[in-house]
Amino acid sequence: MKRRKIQMMLPVFAGLTLLSACGQNDEAGPVSDSAGVELANGLTVKEQIEARQAQLKKMGKAFKAISDQLKASNPDLAQIQAAAAVVPKEAADMVDWFPEGTGPDSGVETEALPVIWEDKADFNDKVKAMQDAAAKLETVAQGGDVTAVAAAFQTTGGTCKACHDKYRLDD
Ligand code: HEC
Structure with a gap:
């Protein structure tokens, strides 16, 4: 009895699955692709997203360089100072990196x-x-006190994380 019921249900399930698969293709339409749309600043959506990712990568690299030095038994102050100067410079116009239309709906890969x-x-x-x-981290690094640098580095890292937790995918 139980068995026959299951056999009767199977084609129904298969049909439903098929229908919903068709429905998705027909009704959702193509994924919006605005990668080539030009923004007010003259960059395309794709160029803008890639440009900010490149800037962020430079910031991440500089940040890692500082972290590596702070972990070293004998931190190289010159390297810390150079890396600490990178972040404020690269992030100077960060408020302009996220114009409307440069989110995941654009079809461009972005976090x-x-x-x-x-x-x-x-x-x-x-x-x-x-x-x-x-900016404070850079100033403190110029001062040369590694303990103070470590504290300023922690504080700055907290501000990166505060944003990533809320606004960046999977971080
Ligand atoms: C106000 C928000 C915000 C702050 C502050 C911020 N980030 Fe991010 N970060 C993002 C977002 C959003 C992305 C994803 C960008 C994308 O994929 O288009 C990102 C991505 C990144 C990436 C990955 C880039 C890539 O595509 O490979 C790195 C590395 C990074 N951030 C480092 C940092 C560091 C280091 C700091 C602090 C010094 C920082 N971020 C501060 C929002 C922020």
Whole structure:
């Protein structure tokens, strides 16, 4: 009895699966692809996203260089100072890196979450908090006190994380 019921149900399930698969293709339409759309700053959406990712990569690299030195038994101050100067420089115009239309809906691969454009004021506050902390880190690094550098580095890293936790995918 039980067995026959299952056999009768199977074709129904198969049919439903097929229908929903068709429905997705027909009704959702193609994924929006605005990669080539030109933004007000003259860059295409794709160029803008790739440009900011390149900047962020430079910041990440500089950050890792500082971290590596701070972990070393004999930190190289010159390397710390050079890397600490990179972040404020590369991040100077970060508020302009996320114009409307450069989220995941563009079809370009990005870890930027759509929520950025739901609360841009908060996002920009977090940019500013990072810029302020990074500027302080650079100044402290010039001062040469490695313990103070470690503290300023922690603070700056906290501002990166505060934004990533909320606005970046999978971090
Ligand atoms: C105000 C928000 C914000 C702050 C502050 C911030 N980030 Fe990010 N970061 C992002 C977002 C959003 C992405 C994803 C960008 C994308 O994929 O388009 C990202 C991506 C990155 C990436 C990956 C880049 C890539 O594509 O490979 C690195 C590395 C990175 N951030 C480092 C840092 C460092 C280091 C700091 C602090 C000094 C920092 N970020 C501060 C928002 C922020």
